[in-house]
Amino acid sequence: MSLEKWQIKNNICFLTLPNWEEHGARVLFSTRHGGISKGCYSSMNMALHVGDDPEAVLANRQLLMELAGHNLSQMICCQQVHGNRVVAVDSSHAGCGSVRFEDALPDTDGLVTATPGLVLTTFYADCIPVFFYDPVRRVVALSHSGWKGTLNSITAKTLQVMYDRFQCQASDMMIYIGPGISQCCFEVQADLADKVISAFPNDRDIIIMDQNRIKWDLKETIRRCAVNNGVAENRINVSPWCTSCHTECFYSFRKEQGHTGRMAAMITLVNGDDE
Numbered sequence: 565m566s567l568e569k570w571q572i573k574n575n576i577c578f579l580t581l582p583n584w585e586e587h588g589a590r591v592l593f594s595t596r597h598g599g600i601s602k603g604c605y606s607s608m609n610m611a612l613h614v615g616d617d618p619e620a621v622l623a624n625r626q627l628l629m630e631l632a633g634h635n636l637s638q639m640i641c642c643q644q645v646h647g648n649r650v651v652a653v654d655s656s657h658a659g660c661g662s663v664r665f666e667d668a669l670p671d672t673d674g675l676v677t678a679t680p681g682l683v684l685t686t687f688y689a690d691c692i693p694v695f696f697y698d699p700v701r702r703v704v705a706l707s708h709s710g711w712k713g714t715l716n717s718i719t720a721k722t723l724q725v726m727y728d729r730f731q732c733q734a735s736d737m738m739i740y741i742g743p744g745i746s747q748c749c750f751e752v753q754a755d756l757a758d759k760v761i762s763a764f765p766n767d768r769d770i771i772i773m774d775q776n777r778i779k780w781d782l783k784e785t786i787r788r789c790a791v792n793n794g795v796a797e798n799r800i801n802v803s804p805w806c807t808s809c810h811t812e813c814f815y816s817f818r819k820e821q822g823h824t825g826r827m828a829a830m831i832t833l834v835n836g837d838d839e
């Protein structure tokens with residue numbers, strides 16, 4: 565089941581989770597619509613590291629932040645490397661990577677915070693964004709789960725960092741597995757499929773034979789990782805949207821052969837009295 569809601573504001577199309585917002589966590593996932601980038605980046609490219617004009621990217625970020633009621637100095641970005649390092653951040657990190665890629669947290673694919681107002685941000689073109697919210701401890705997290713991050717269980721790692729730093733209990737956790745490449749399109753080679761089966765021997769059905777093609781269901785792998793680590797099934801939402809099937813809405817690295825922009829995933833703890 566998915567609780568995500570499409571919204572259009574100032575010509576910018578994006579996804580939100582109204583149910584989480586009611587509980588104090590603001591989630592936003594951008595699409596490719598509403599910005600000023602040109603060519604293969606058209607038009608709402610949010611990433612500075614993909615060869616787009618940096619001024620266009622900053623203008624796009626500015627537009628999105630205004631729309632969400634935040635400003636650029638609250639944004640925290642990381643230099644994603646398809647690893648599983650997850651970092652807890654606070655107000656001393658505010659603005660990291662918001663204007664210059666070089667200032668983003670290096671070698672990091674997941675962010676956790678208990679500080680209201682910080683906008684944790686990661687970037688996507690097919691990989692899966694995983695959003696975490698513990699409404700009891702009031703902690704949010706966001707991790708970038710491509711195939712490598714999924715294979716290395718970045719979801720479990722994120723839950724562990726939330727527990728170690730803030731005593732978050734998996735049983736309190738709400739998780740949203742966002743738009744990304746889905747089992748319809750995520751074809752893999754036999755050697756990778758073997759690695760996946762070795763890593764998840766009890767979940768062989770996450771690898772699907774489709775005619776002569778081998779496909780891997782990343783979102784289901786992430787969902788089971790969360791459940792195996794104590795998150796209640798009814799507190800996990802999975803987006804039905806496949807980025808590769810829907811390049812009219814989303815950037816897709818695979819479908820567009822690497823020449824494309826990035827969507828932004830964002831999560832922020834909001835104070836009850838903000839609303």
Ligand SMILES: [Zn+2]
Nearest residue numbers: 748749806809
């Ligand atoms: Zn698809």
